[in-house]
Amino acid sequence: MKRDMDLIRNILLEIEEKESATSWVTLSLEGFSEEQVNYHLNLLDQVGFLEVKKLIQAPYLVRNLTMRGHDFLGSIRNDELYANLKSRLGETIKSLPLSVVSSVAIEVAKEWTLKKLGFK
Structure with missing residues (x-):
């Protein structure tokens, strides 16, 4: 799968709006599959922009942006x-x-x- 900068931006914007320091939430974005979103959540987790919990048989969970993600x-x-x-x-x-x-x-x-x- 190829990286999509527009999807990365949309994910960051969406998480910033839904941000909760204590609650893990699933993320779905119109026009993108669960697989696409999870792939990009994983990429953003790898570079330290998000806190992500990877589950085997469910969408990934995300909690909030890191300082690097905010920057x-x-x-x-x-x-x-x-x-x-x-x-x-x-x-x-x-x-x-x-x-x-x-x-x-x-x-x-x-x-x-x-x-x-x-x-x-």
Whole structure:
């Protein structure tokens, strides 16, 4: 299965909204299969963006974002910023390591913020 950055962003946004520090919840997203969501939850768990509990015969459970997850989401939350990032990276966004996408996203967010504040 291929990594889908839009699905990763949607998962992070959804978990941030449903966040509970003590409750484990299942996550389903319209237009994506349980298998796709679980695959991406696993990826996000591997890079330390989420707390995930992997079950054998059920959807994975997720509790909340980690600090790394919040930081990454902060750089891609804004629709305008995310569209700018996708435009700049083009199709390579699908194959670049997540660490590279994250670094570029932070730089795009910095540039956008400086312009919005009138420093650039």
